[in-house]
Amino acid sequence: MPSVSKRGEQTPLSPFRKLIPIADRVKAAGKKVYHLNIGQPDIESPAAAMAAVRATDTKILAYSPAEGNASYRQKLVGYYKKFDIDLEPEHIMVTTGGSEAIQFMFLSCLDKGDEVIIPEPFYANYNGFAHIGDIKIKPITSTIDTGFALPDPEAFEAIIGPRTKAIFITNPNNPTGCFYPKEALKQLASIVKKHDLFLFVDEVYREFCYDDQEFFSALNLLDIQENVVVIDSISKRYSACGARIGAIVTYNQQVRDAASRFAKLRLSPPGLAQIFAEATLDVEENYLSNVKEEYDNRRQTVYRRLQAMPGVTSYKPGGAFYCFAQFPIDDADAFCQWLLEEFELDGATVMLSPGQGFYATPGLGHNEVRIAYVLNTTDLEAAMDCLEEALISYPGRVDNAVEALTVN
């Protein structure tokens, strides 16, 4: 029997993936599991967009253009305009989810052995796409004492080397929920310009910025317009993770030309989902404002509950729907597994993402977890009840491991 590839065996998985079979098993045995481990919201997709799918009179599900349907790209121009981003349809390439957009961006901009600097903790699947492209991720550590704010420019400059081609940030951030303001982006822009790098920004959570903070897109860094490549997706804002519609947005024609080659190779993004995606652009504004308000309530709930847990370090995340908290535990992998296998409160437990997998630097994140507040506040309160009780009874509790600290 021929052996599979090394790269197949070595492709990294998401931090919570190995917990899924365990979760499935305990659920089958009757335990209720509150899933705060994955960015899959319980919020309904816009009814009007689903109605557009039901109303389709398409007779032949034909290939769409590789770059996406012209009508959808045209309407996306209006969507970005709301964020003061001036685009032509040609600047937007529709992709099969944000995931494919990341892959196309990496392959289009970086050759084998090239480096991309990413503040850690970062969205763990970036590792996998870098692995496919034989790209090296150079991490730059952000820390909980600043609420995982963007590291100082000096820290970036210190690790820029001859093979460094790009800086990649997620704003607002997954997994930390940190919101990077305009000033932070401007600082980054000066580094990018000085060293002639690409600036990749994953902006899929741009709708979810709280406390009246105003989102500032990297596409509006006019001074480095040709350096910026933005990743987008409808998954989070329209609670449509399963549609698989994302986008690459860039003013840089060379990047678009390269990405277009990869897009043509896979022929087209999904067709039915493009009907849905185009219809989201006609959804009433209050859909998004209601969703944001709902997430804000959840955010307050998580923040309030974490603050009240002895030994837990937390902060109030400024965006997205994640919080990255520090627990008085020995090992986050072990703790998350124990939560599923050993713990229950009134027949329920909570599933979280262990922190280690979000770091590229070995040894970091062992006492941290990502909490995705994707459940309604009633379920979230119940999940926090579980967590509070679990942290008390966890045999691996280590009270002196971290100083209790609440920032922000």
Place this chain on the structure above:
Amino acid sequence: MPSVSKRGEQTPLSPFRKLIPIADRVKAAGKKVYHLNIGQPDIESPAAAMAAVRATDTKILAYSPAEGNASYRQKLVGYYKKFDIDLEPEHIMVTTGGSEAIQFMFLSCLDKGDEVIIPEPFYANYNGFAHIGDIKIKPITSTIDTGFALPDPEAFEAIIGPRTKAIFITNPNNPTGCFYPKEALKQLASIVKKHDLFLFVDEVYREFCYDDQEFFSALNLLDIQENVVVIDSISKRYSACGARIGAIVTYNQQVRDAASRFAKLRLSPPGLAQIFAEATLDVEENYLSNVKEEYDNRRQTVYRRLQAMPGVTSYKPGGAFYCFAQFPIDDADAFCQWLLEEFELDGATVMLSPGQGFYATPGLGHNEVRIAYVLNTTDLEAAMDCLEEALISYPGRVDNAVEALTVN
């Protein structure tokens, strides 16, 4: 401005891709273009499957499992059973089109620098997926005098080297329409076994075998069951190229485990399309038999018309919906471009795929084209009228370039 990657610039395009802007231009100027360049049929997708999409009451377009919906995989078992293929749902991984299946298969089975042997001419996008994975394609030339039959086992053995990990065939074939019978596959199996290789088979056209030939799946090569990886897609059989639903099918658990890592990385295949795909499995049998009969009529039309064209070498393809013909021309790229830009018959012309791009060996295919008989017979006759006339008036006609020959 930072420069894009070399691999982005070097990713090969489909043979007809550079002709698309020209086709768009002449169509905008009023010329009718018969598209025989792409495998996009004019046949309607099954109405019952579209009705299932319209009937969906999904409220949240959530991620599906990375390997595809359990209900769909379960029903696919019954589909394969019709071809005497015995599978469990776990043997089937749902992918975003056959394209993604090819990419996952390559990445899962081959490391950088590994080689895959493919009979040429072959589906040109295999080049691109090999390029992404840094995989070397070793071509083995099949020729028109045998109707592009599978080369002899000795020819395969002659080019197997230490880095050869797989043989990859398309059955029935795109671009040649050649059907490989059971005996040919058995011969291949013995080579695969002897050298412990993978056998990759793209079977997306398995429904379209003509002249009462019986399709034999590589999954039924029981002697090499662990070596076989099959690529599938609903695009062609259900005229649903835009759905983007394919599959990897293999008994080899290690391959499935590796492919599953890549699948998890991109989270899930498209959700709405899976509703469509699952519903295709309830479509009445006569949908497929009618479609096959229609393609058979088109096949006869193309064959009859090509035979009557002086200087054209053709054969009767046994499967799929392609024919790869040899023309009395100097250069297929130039001819296909001339057809669009310079030629017209009653305001119309025909678009074909030039042959060169289907070969990995330089210099081959310069007087060959792929004809996709994806239009109804009325349009097909009109397209053949154009072609017949064009071959007479083409300034680059080279009558002595090939011996007029009709095989099969």
